Every structure is written in structure tokens, then in C-alpha cells.
Amino acid sequence: MLAVDAHTHLYSGLAPLGMPAPEPPPENFLQILGRLWWRLDRCLDERSLAASAEFYASEALALGCFGLVDHHESPSFVDGSLDVLADACQAAGLRAVLCYGASERNGSRAEAKAGLAECDRFLRENRRPLVRGAVGLHASFTVSDETIREAAALAREHGSVLHVHVAEDAADVADARRRGYAGVVDRLDRLGALVPGSILAHGVHLAADEVARVGDAGCWLVQNPRSNHGNRVGYPKALCHSARVALGTDGYPADMAEEQRVLLAAAEEHGDDPGHARGRPAAGERLLAERFGGPFGEADRAAWERARERAAPRRAAVRERAIVEAERLWRRMRELPR
Numbered sequence: 001m002l003a004v005d006a007h008t009h010l011y012s013g014l015a016p017l018g019m020p021a022p023e024p025p026p027e028n029f030l031q032i033l034g035r036l037w038w039r040l041d042r043c044l045d046e047r048s049l050a051a052s053a054e055f056y057a058s059e060a061l062a063l064g065c066f067g068l069v070d071h072h073e074s075p076s077f078v079d080g081s082l083d084v085l086a087d088a089c090q091a092a093g094l095r096a097v098l099c100y101g102a103s104e105r106n107g108s109r110a111e112a113k114a115g116l117a118e119c120d121r122f123l124r125e126n127r128r129p130l131v132r133g134a135v136g137l138h139a140s141f142t143v144s145d146e147t148i149r150e151a152a153a154l155a156r157e158h159g160s161v162l163h164v165h166v167a168e169d170a171a172d173v174a175d176a177r178r179r180g181y182a183g184v185v186d187r188l189d190r191l192g193a194l195v196p197g198s199i200l201a202h203g204v205h206l207a208a209d210e211v212a213r214v215g216d217a218g219c220w221l222v223q224n225p226r227s228n229h230g231n232r233v234g235y236p237k238a239l240c241h242s243a244r245v246a247l248g249t250d251g252y253p254a255d256m257a258e259e260q261r262v263l264l265a266a267a268e269e270h271g272d273d274p275g276h277a278r279g280r281p282a283a284g285e286r287l288l289a290e291r292f293g294g295p296f297g298e299a300d301r302a303a304w305e306r307a308r309e310r311a312a313p314r315r316a317a318v319r320e321r322a323i324v325e326a327e328r329l330w331r332r333m334r335e336l337p338r
């Protein structure tokens, strides 16, 4: 089995290097986003993003990760941001599926259009052999129906897929209901956004019939046990109702062995089907292979092993560069108005 991180965020790669704690301490999921991750991503410029991606990719290889599916946002540096991530992954020898997560979280359709335009540009221009593009939406609760329809149309036009956070917190479900839908899956489905092969991260607050509807549409769900535990959003008990469920780290280092350990412990604690949970790590390889047009073979594995050998002596220097850039980024975060 090749270890694949089916949902992560290269933009948070510097976080383990002393990211300042959110203030005041968040009490719920939306406050965690607002006081931490949405402050971090607004402070990212090209230099800090490059250092973040280089460090995350270097560590991922060292941890035995073969490839990853990234979901990106850097609102102060949108155009060209996916190239920065792609260059880091291609140079490291790490396979990656990249998208920009379009959002209207600051209230503007223009913001979402810029995000989708970056996905479109990247899907048209990218020729890197180890990298594929996708179309991203941040989450159902931060986008309008028009943006969801446009994202789905863009994915179909490119023969690509959507990558979106779904029902990570109950707030996402409540938002979809306020808009007149039965839930997030109903909203995506009715807007034509369950594009086959699409990647729906989390699904913590989905019911069994919603998970089955996602699976029947040929879409993937991705469980992120360490992140779900850390954000105290709950355990996704209904995921056992689809065979297309993979494992991601949601920005934590791409240590898939550790993620699997936490998964199996959490599955037992919450009475999840252990056989089903054990199949999730391997599903990531199938998910990634779909985006690369077929299963990976011995030649792919051998090339990855050579890349790991080449990268090992450079790991310490990459970390040193990341530490310098992280300090600059934390300064910018502290200076950002609240």
C-alpha cells in the first residue's frame, strides 16, 4: 500500500514551527477558523507559502507519504499560488492534487471568482508530471449557490473534480438548511456539484443516507481523525455507509501511520465498524490513482523511493529555511488587526 494523505493543507506547513496561539482562546469551530487559520492564510505571501510547501513536502516524504491532495487558500496571494505549491511538490518528488478553495467568506462574489479563476488557470497551464489540478470550494457555508454551480461547471469542463470541506461542523449543516436545503449533500447534489470523483473532506455531521448518496455519485469522503479530535467537532460515525472513504491529515504533518493509529483508536471508542475503518488508509491510493488516470505501478514506487533518497540529505537545510520564514510569518500574524 502506498501512503496517501487524501486531504491536507500545505499552507499550514509552518504551523509546527511555533505558530502563535489564537487569542482569545477559541470556544468553537468557527472561532478556530476566524482566530487562527483565516489569520494565517491572510498573512501568506509568495515567500512564506513557498517555504511552507517546501517544508511540508520534505517532511511528508521523510514520513513515508507517496502523495497528497491539497486544499489551498491564501487570500492575499491568489494568482499563481498553485504554481508555488506545485513547484514544491514536483521538486520534492511528491505526487499532488492541488486546488484553490474559492470562498465568499469576506462577503464578495469577486473573491470567489478569483479563487475559481486560479483553479481554471492552473488546470489549463500545469504540465508537471507529478501534479494534477482540481477545483476547490472552501465549504458550503462560505459560498453562494452561484459559486457552487460555477465551480461544478468548471470541474466538468476540465474533466476534473471538486474538493470541498463538507459538514465538518454542525454550523455547515445549519447554514444549508437556512438556505432551504435538507443539508449540505442535498445542496451540492441539487446544484450539480456531486461531480464523480470529487473529494468531500470530513462529513462529520452527515447522516447514513447522505454518505450513501455521496458514494453512489462516485464521490469520495475523507476522514481526518486528528483534526476532528483537535477541533472537537465530533466523530463521523456514518462514513461506514460508503466504500469510498479515505484518510487525510487536514494540515497536520503527513504522518499516515500516526493518523491511522488515531483513526483506529477513535473508531473503537465510538463503536465504528473496525473492518471498514481499517480500509480507509488504502482507499487514499485509489483516490489519488483516479486523478492520475490509473493505478500506480512498480516504476512509480521506484521513482518515489529515489526521490526520498535524494531528499533525505536536504531535509535539515529545508527545515532551517522554514524556521526563518516562519518567524517572519508569525510577526505578520501578530501585527494583523483583529
Ligand SMILES: [Zn+2]
Residues within 6 Å of the ligand: 007, 008, 009, 071, 165, 201, 250, 251
Ligand atoms: Zn481541511
